[in-house]
Structure formats: structure tokens, C-alpha cells
Amino acid sequence: MNIKPLADRVLILPAPAEEKVGGIIIPDTAKEKPLKGKVIAAGKGTKDEEMVLKEGDTVLYGKYAGTEVELDGEKYLIMRQSDVLAIIG
Numbered sequence: 708m709n710i711k712p713l714a715d716r717v718l719i720l721p722a723p724a725e726e727k728v729g730g731i732i733i734p735d736t737a738k739e740k741p742l743k744g745k746v747i748a749a750g751k752g753t754k755d756e757e758m759v760l761k762e763g764d765t766v767l768y769g770k771y772a773g774t775e776v777e778l779d780g781e782k783y784l785i786m787r788q789s790d791v792l793a794i795i796g
Contacts, residue, residue, distance in 0.1 A: 712750040719744040737742045765795040
């Protein structure tokens, strides 16, 4: 895969949704979208906003943030840096 986000956008690989909660297996249709993921690629930022995120950062993002894209059979999210809520460190 060779994708490079532009400006203040980042490519995120969402963490897998939990499949088991307290011994109960959750079907795919009932799983909530994960709200954390790993930054796979980041743009260079804009002249007004420096890029703070970098490859490898684990981040939290909003429930409806980003646009889902599928590359090589894997689902990713591409979103603006401002849609990321926090870096988990």
C-alpha cells in the first residue's frame, strides 16, 4: 500500500471491535465502531496548522469522524488532524 495523506489529514487503522464482553460473544452487526486506532500515515500539515500526529501514534477520535476507505482488503479511516481527540501514550 502506498498512500500519502495531504495537508492536515491522517490515515488511521481502527482498532478491532471487541468480540466478547463478559463471556457473551457479540455478532458483527451489533459491534460498535472502535473509537481508537493507529496512525498509519500523516500529511505535512498546513501553513496555519503544524502536523502534530506521526506514524505509529495511537489516537482517540470522534464516533462519526473521518471517511472510511478500503485498501488491499483492509478498512481505514482518513480524517483531518482536528478530528482526532487525543494521543494515547
